[in-house]
Amino acid sequence: MAQKLINPTKKVDRKSFADFLAAQPDLADELADALSDMVHASTETGKVSELTLKVKLKPLGGTSGQVELDTDVKAKLPQPARGKTLMFATPSNNLQRENPKQQTLDGLRTADQEASAQTELRQAPKDSNVEPLRAVH
Incomplete structure (x- = not known):
């Protein structure tokens, strides 16, 4: 039967794990970042x-x-759930968002086109009669 090693250091003389980390600031920083x-x-x-x-x-x-x-620090982080996309296969084996078998109507935009149109910057008309805004305190 194997003999168990008994630590001769009294508990009052043992340094804390925090002291161990304080002696290695790079390790402590890596752990803090991972946490x-x-x-x-x-x-x-x-x-x-x-x-x-x-x-x-x-x-x-x-x-x-x-x-x-x-020392080795490993963090296992959860990954966010990915959304799903509906696409259509073309006769040439490519993928696209619009159905290639469906006719397109002139003047209609896809959701992607509409979203990009909504985010375009618009310029306000320059009116020389309007005073600039003032800060009110």
Whole structure:
């Protein structure tokens, strides 16, 4: 039967995990960024996210007490739901939004054309008789 190793360090002498992170500011910043991304992604999608911190500790030979640390931070973020699009296959095996078998009516625009027309910038007519607006405090 394997013998369990007992830590000789008293609990009052052990440093906290926060002290470990404070000694490695780049790791702490990476974790903070990942946590912020998780909160944003989860609140936007309503789905679960996950953060994993992996710490590998390798003792270097000798009695110097040196150890090599290898850390890895992985955040598993939920992806937003993608919408679906209805398209039509053409005789030449391409996809398009309009039905190629349906006649087009002159003067009508598709939803895409209407949306682009709505977002075009319009210029107000220049009237020299109108005073400019003043700030009111």
